[in-house]
Amino acid sequence: MRGGKSSNAWIAAALLAVVSGLILLADELVLRWRGYQPWMFASIDSNEPRIAAPDPVLGWKPKPGHYVIPPFTASCATSMIADLDALTS
Secondary structure, three states, X not given: OOOHHHHHHHHHHHHHHHHHHHHHHHXXXXXXXXXXXXXXXXXXXXXXXXXXXXXXXXXXXXXXXXXXOOXXXXXXXXXXXXXXXXXXX
């Protein structure tokens, strides 16, 4: 018998992975059935201005404009100008 203990370890690891996957799937189905929804970052209203826009090359780039960012400091204002520089006061 070649590699008896080694093959048993692989079978046990595969069985553990399959059972863990089935448990996670069952948990997900039960939570969805009870009305829970997945967490979505975009649905949270953080009451902050969106100072960046999607860019196909850079990923994100600053949007020109003047923004007041609450509530982290008493007065935090940032201005974005067209050449992607930020002026912070």
